[in-house]
Amino acid sequence: MEHLIERLKAIAKENPNGFTVKIPECTPVTSGWVVASKETQNCFGDEGLKKVITVAMKTTYIVGGWKDGKLFYWDAVSVHSDESEATQAGIENEQIAIFNLGKLETKFL
């Protein structure tokens, strides 16, 4: 876990705008509809990252993050190839929007 945390923090430092990776290998997710998990909303800092990894390891094995001001936020996400499936997942997770990594486009729910 500690090694993974360090790798994710290194990626975060290099990519403050944001990123999404599969864990534990930390490879980029480059296609599909991204839906954030309700369970990992408002997770930030080291404690937030630990929670996100724990949630992701029980679910999708995909995590992401972005810098907001001085804090780095983390979330576990799911990625769907089907738009309607992603939309449904977004609604179930009480998300305002989901994102299409293929077209680089936000969809409001």
Added chain:
Amino acid sequence: MANEIKNLHLIAPLLSESDITKIETGALQYRRHASIHFKVESLTENELTVKVFQEKNFIGKYLDKNELIDRARSLFGKFFPEHKITVHATPYAEPEVNVVTPEWIQAHMKERGVKLKAIARDTGIDYTQLSAVTTGKKPLSQPVKAMFYYYFARA
């Protein structure tokens, strides 16, 4: 939480709290997944002018000018359906220093007859560190690429 949309205060008075949260969330998604940023330039009774630009991102996918304009119109148009939305878009452009690779450095060193020790002496960068990046053992960071690019531009 910092505002995602620069100059949000120019449009906020016309939006409900709920719509501010929505448009900010939409803009955050663009930044978080694609390094696309939005800035409100002006708002009149009939026209909203916004700037959109894309930076280098984690997944290496980039939109062209028309696509960026489309995304900005889509994001702001949802909340300003009666306004003409004018968009100034700046697509991501690969920095010219990104031509620098270990092979590029080695070719330039050979062509100019420059030894690594001389570069270490001229730049004050440790020889071992320079050796690791020029042989590809360590990745070239952006500042180091820039250093080599301008070092050889000057030589």
